[in-house]
Amino acid sequence: MTFRGGIHTPEEKDRTKGLPIQTAPLPPKVVIPLSQHSGAVCEPVVNKGDVVKKGQKIGEGKGPVTSTIHSSLSGKVVDISPHPHPFGSSVLSVVIESDGKDEWTPVLKENEDYLSFDTQKLKEIVREAGIVGLGGAQFPTHVKLSPPDGNGIEYVILNGAECEPFVTSDHRLMVEKSSEIIEGLNIIIKILSAKKGFIGIEKNKPDAISTFNSQLSRPTIVGTPNSQLEVVDLNIKYPQGSEKQLIKSIVNREVPADKLPVDIGVVVNNVGTAYAVYEAVRYGKPLIERVITITGNGVKEPRNLLVRIGTSFDFLIQNCGGFAGEPEKVIMGGPMMGIAQYTLDVPVIKGTSGIVVFLKESTSPHPSLQRRGLRGDEYLPCIRCGRCIDSCPMGISPNLYGLYAERGMIEGGRDFIDEAQKWDVMDCIECGICSYVCPSNRPLVQFIKYLKSEVKKKTKNGKR
C-alpha cells in the first residue's frame, strides 16, 4: 500500500545513520525563542536578571493553541529581546547564560504510577512539558491529543518515515530508544482511547524496524497489549513522512481536502514526539532537548547529537569539527523542505531535526543552468513535460500554478487567483517535489506559496 506520486531522492544518510547519539556539550548560553510552536506566541514569565534552573518554565502562552517554553540549562537570564529565528524573522527570545552547574529545577516530578493517571492528567502533563510536534510542524501535542467531541480515534500512527534526505535523527532515536517510544505510543493511545497503534518506518532503516519488531514480540511491556501495536515498513519514497501520505500508506484512508486526520479517526505523531511524551509523563521532564543530525558535505565530522533547545548553530557546527571548506548554505531541516539560514546565530528550536551544510560546489545551480551560464534563480518556460503532475503526491497541477503566478505577478491580474483556487492550489503541502523535478528549474513551490498567500488575502478581504 502506498500513495500515488512521490519521488526517489538521493538518500545521503550514510554519513550519520550508523553514528550513535552523542550528547552535545553544555553551551555557554542559549537563546530560546518564545515561539517554537504553531499558535499564540508565549509571554515570558521570567525577568532579565532572574536566576533560572534547567527545566524551569520561562514562557507561557494564552489561548487554546499554544505551548510552554522552558529553560534548557541553569544560569541567569541576561536578555529578553528579539533574536534571529531559524524561520527567518526575529522573535522575542530569552537569553540565558549558563552557570556551568546544569542543575534541574526541583519541581520536576517522577511518576512511576503514570499508568493509573486519567486522560486529563496525562494531557495536562504533555501541555505543561511544552511538547510540540518534533517532525518540524511544531503543532502543540496536547491539542492534537484533544480531538473535538464525537471524533473517535481509531488509529494512532507514529511517524518514523524520516523521508528527508541527509537527516537521521529519528532513525537513531528509534534504534536507541525503542522501548521508550513504544511507551510514549502507549500513553498517546491511552489518552485517545484508540484501538490500534502503528509505527511507520521506511525500509531504508532495517535496524530500526527489527528493533521495534523484537520489542513488540514480547507480549506486553506495560499498558497497551503489544498485539495492538504494529510496525509497518514503508516504501522508500519522498514524501512518505508527510502526514496525509503516511496515513494513506498505513491505513489506506485519504484525509479529504481541508479536513484533518482526526476527521477520519487517525492521529499521527512523530517518533520523537512520542519519546518526549514518555519522558514528560514518566520523569516529569519538559521538552528542553532533542536529537538533531548535523551533516552535509560542509561539516567535518557529521554527528547525531542530543542538543539543548536554544543552542546556536555556530556552537554545534564547531562541535562537529567546523566547516569542511567554504560553506555556501546552512539549512535547518532536510534539503527538500528545510529553511536556508542567513546567520549561524540562530538557535536550535523544538522543530529542528537537523542542520545540513553544503559546500560551495554542491548547491551551485542546476547542471543545465551551469552549462548555459545561468544563475540558480533563473528558469525557463514550462515545457509541459508533466513531471510535476506525475510526481505530485496531492494529485494537483503545479505546472498551472506556475503559469498563474507568473501571469499574476507580471500582469497584476486578479482572476488568476480564482483560477488557481479552482485548481486546488490550497491543497498543496509544499513538499518541494515539483521544483525538484522541473527540468526548466521553475521555482514552483515559491509560485505556489505566492498564490496561497494571495488566496488567503482575498478570502480575508471577502469576509470583512
Place this chain on the structure above:
Amino acid sequence: MEKDKKSEIQLLLTPPPHIKAEESVRGLMSSVIIALIPTTITGIYFFGIPSIVTIFVAAVSSILFEFFYQKIVRKENTISDSSAALTGLLLGLNLPAGFPWWGTVIGSFIAIVVVKHLFGGLGFNIFNPALAARVFLLISWPLQMSTYPKPASIFSGLVPAGIKQGVDAVTAATPLTVVKTIQLSHDLSRSIETATKISWFDLLIGNRGGSIGEVSVIALLVGGIYLIYKRTITWHIPLSFILTTAFFSTIAHLVNPDTTANPVFHLLNGGLFLGAFFMATDYVTSPITKKGMVIFGIGCGFLTVVIRQHGSYPEGVSFAILLMNMTAPLIDKYLRQRKFGG
C-alpha cells in the same frame, strides 16, 4: 576575532528544495535527438546524399531562424536548449529526400518563427512546429512534397542505395498513395491487395517510398523504446495511437476489404511510427495527464484512419496530430488527475 570570522561567512539564501533532479530541458531535447539517430541513419542509407542535404538545411536554418528572430525581437537567446535543433531535425525527417532547399528553409521559417515564436516561444505553441511546417509545405507545394525518391533494395550492393542512385533517383509513389489512387479512381481492375504487394520485411526496414525519417519502422521503434526506457516519454500516446489505428483500420478492412488495405499495411506505412513516437509525444502540444494522453492518442489514431480512408490525401497522420494538438488544452481542462482526498 572569532566574531569577525563568523560575520565574514556569506550564506546563500534560497527557498527549498535545496537539491534538484539532474534532468534539464536540454537533456530531454537531446535524448529525443539521440533517439532519432537510427531513423536518420536508415533514411540516409535509403535516400542518399539528397537526404543529408535536406536534414542539414532544415536543422541549420531552424537554429538560425531562432537565433535571428530572438536577436531582432531582443529576447534572450535560447538555441542552447536544443529545441530548435530538434525541430529542425524533425522537419528534415518529415520531408522527402531532395526536397528543394528553398522549400526546406521556408519550412523552417514556418516552424520556428510562425508556429513556435509568434505563439510565445517554447512552451506556448499550440501546434507541433515541425508538423505544422510539413503540412504547410504539403499544401503549398503538393507536387514537390509528394515526389519521393525510390529507395533501392538493401541487397543491391555495399554502396548505400541512395548514394548509388544519386540525385537522379527514380521517384516512386508511396504505397499509401497507390491505395488512395485506386480508391479515388474507383478502378477495381487492380485490387488493393495486389497493388499494395510489398513485403513486410521491406516495410519494417524502410525500403519504401516516403519522407526521410518515416520509412524504417524498426529504426523508429528502437528510438521510441529508447525514449520510453529513458522516461523521456511514456507509452500512453504512442501505444494508444498505434492500437487505435490498428483497431479502426481493421474495422474498415472487414467492412470493405476490396477498397481498403489491411491493418498491418496501415500500421507499417506512412508516418505512423514517426508520428506516434516523435511527433504526437511533443510535450508542449499534447495533454499533460496520463488519462489525457490516452484520449489524445485514440483521437490521433481515429483521425488518421478516417483521413486515410475518406480524405483526399493519402496520409492522415500529420493532419490527425495537428487536429488533436488543438484539443490538448481542452483535454487538460476536463481530464484533471484525481486529487488526493478528492
